[in-house]
Amino acid sequence: MxxxxxxxxxxxxxxxxxxxxxxxxxxxxxxxxxxxxxxxxxxxxxxxxxxxxxxxxxxxxxxxxxxxxxxxxxxxxxxxxxxxxxxxxxxxxxxxxxxxxxxxxxxxxxxxxxxxxxxxxxxxxxxxxxxxxxxRFNWEIKDGFAVSTNYNIYNRPRRQDFExxxxxxxxxxxxxxxxxxxxxxxxxxxxxxxxxxxxxxxxxxxxxxxIIVENLLRQHQNVDRLDIKLLATDCDGVLTDGGMYYSDSGSELKKFNTLDGMGFELLRNLGIKIAIITGENNSLVKRRADKLKVDDIIFNQKDKLQSMNDLCEKYNITLQQCAYIGDDIFDLPAIEKVGLGCAPCSALDIVKQKANFVTNKKGGEGCVREVAEYIIKRIDGGNL
Missing domain, CATH: 3.90.550.10 (Spore Coat Polysaccharide Biosynthesis Protein SpsA; Chain A)
Incomplete structure (x- = not known):
């Protein structure tokens, strides 16, 4: 126990x-x-x-x-x-x-x-x-002089390159x-x-x-009270496990999870739009999106934030009314700007650090369903 x-x-x-x-x-x-x-x-x-x-x-x-x-x-x-x-x-x-x-x-x-x-x-x-x-760059006093303890002062790393x-x-x-x-x-x-x-x-x-913690709690509470009108997600690493599979004939295969499909359906029942934004142009993704009745699918797009802005204009909503799920560097700008930025637990560390919500499930294992449930619980009147 x-x-x-x-x-x-x-x-x-x-x-x-x-x-x-x-x-x-x-x-x-x-x-x-x-x-x-x-x-x-x-x-x-x-x-x-x-x-x-x-x-x-x-x-x-x-x-x-x-x-x-x-x-x-x-x-x-x-x-x-x-x-x-x-x-x-x-x-x-x-x-x-x-x-x-x-x-x-x-x-x-x-x-x-x-x-x-x-x-x-x-x-x-x-x-x-x-x-x-x-x-942070740490220092200590050794033999009467200041000595850096975790970086080379002659090769100062940029913050984004510093682990x-x-x-x-x-x-x-x-x-x-x-x-x-x-x-x-x-x-x-x-x-x-x-x-x-x-x-x-x-x-x-x-x-x-x-004072500091109370302000941070207020920010968290604002996230908890969601008004989400659109959920957008990356494909590889979110809807799939990011793996590359090939048949005997050399055809590319992708592994999707049925739990995510149900997550989309639950959100659609609440009138929430669904979009997939991917840097690929893959017929497998198109067939999966059609089966899931996705409202928008955007191919060949690495600028995910631009796509989010376009979708906001199309549906006359704000970024704060959007949720986005991503796992890699190209997803960061969108994750940081939307009302609810999400990442699977298998995402890059920097992505998880910036996300408002990190799922317990990995990409391709039902992480989108987990995000859907998180959203539904925080929408007025939403019930699973």
């Missing part, structure tokens, strides 16, 4: 009762609870607190998976470690795997937890830690109960990372953090 564990103390010196202080219209702890509640990998969510005020606020959310438990005085002090709270919990409750979630990371999304568990479930992985990629490095963002940590007790640590053994969006770097520790 997979469970989430969220420790929330009543005592906070920098921001009194910050875990239930309202941020963007909701108590702080609500945001991580909502992300965990919607995670299919989690059966139960335990909130450990020493505060009756926090207990009441959390219980009033009426989340189906959430259980509020007490934490002892010994592990509720300023000097008590998070591991001490986790170990106290582990000694009293049954579970197989645990994800520690920090309430001070409200930018955590359900899809982040889903991807974290998918990584954790891989062979030989003992723990997963959430991280963000930073592209950067990973930093813990404190959002979540996954491990097994067995390893938690054995190593007395939130992560151990063979550790893997789960990369989250760059903005999730921010945690709420000080009042200044509050």
């Amino acid at each position: 997979n469970i989430a564990f969220i420790p929330v103390r009543g005592g906070s010196k920098s921001i009194p009762l910050k875990n239930i202080k309202e941020i963007n219209g909701r108590p702080l702890v609500y945001w991580t609870l909502k992300a965990a509640e919607d995670c299919n990998y989690l059966e139960k969510i335990y909130v450990a607190t020493d505060s009756t005020q926090i207990k009441k606020v959390v219980e009033d959310f009426k989340f189906s998976k959430v259980i509020v438990i007490d934490r002892s005085e010994e592990v509720s002090s300023d000097i008590a470690s998070t591991e001490a709270v986790m170990l106290e919990f582990a000694s009293k409750y049954k579970f197989d795997n645990i994800v520690l979630i920090q309430a001070t990371s409200p930018l955590l999304q359900t899809q982040d937890l889903d991807r974290g568990f998918e990584i954790f479930n891989k062979k030989e992985i003992d723990s997963v830690v959430s991280v963000v990629r930073q592209k 950067g490095y990973f930093v813990e963002n404190g959002a979540f940590y996954i491990t097994s109960k067995e390893n938690l007790i054995r190593f007395k640590n939130r992560i151990s053994g063979n550790i893997q990372i789960c990369e989250m969006s760059e903005e999730s770097y921010f945690e709420i520790d000080e009042p200044a953090d509050w």
Whole structure:
């Protein structure tokens, strides 16, 4: 059984009762609870607190998976470690795997937890830690002088060519109960990372953090309330797995997924237009588009944003009323400008970083259906 564990103390010196202080219209702890509640990998969510005020606020959310438990005085002090709270919990409750979630990371999304568990479930992985990629040039003092530690000062890389490095963002940590007790640590053994969006770097520790995170939450909320009139998608790497297949006679073949066809149909039922924009000119794609009753198919187009602008003019809508799914560099301008930019989990890292929504499924494995469901859930009156 997979469970989430969220420790929330009543005592906070920098921001009194910050875990239930309202941020963007909701108590702080609500945001991580909502992300965990919607995670299919989690059966139960335990909130450990020493505060009756926090207990009441959390219980009033009426989340189906959430259980509020007490934490002892010994592990509720300023000097008590998070591991001490986790170990106290582990000694009293049954579970197989645990994800520690920090309430001070409200930018955590359900899809982040889903991807974290998918990584954790891989062979030989003992723990997963959430991280963000930073592209900063680091220095240290050595023998009295400043020395760069992660780049050559005589060959300064451009930001887009700099891979950067990973930093813990404190959002979540996954491990097994067995390893938690054995190593007395939130992560151990063979550790893997789960990369989250760059903005999730921010945690709420000080009042200044509050201002930054609240603005970011507002942006997220604007995305959550969708008014989508058109969904456009790239073909290879989204509708297909990007592979190149050939028959014995040398004819090119492509692998499509029936789940995506149903996704298109669900959106059409809501009056949403469907378009495919591809850099190819392939009869296979044309036949597939015809079968799916796609409204528009645009061939030989690498400038996806230009095509999106043309479609907006055709249907008298704005880019903010469009969703776009892509997996490669040519898709980036469109992903950045539309109301909902999406990418399959198999997309390039830079594309996933810029997308508003990253699917759990790879290209060709039903990722478009996943986007369709995401849109439908966020349209007023939309039901699956």
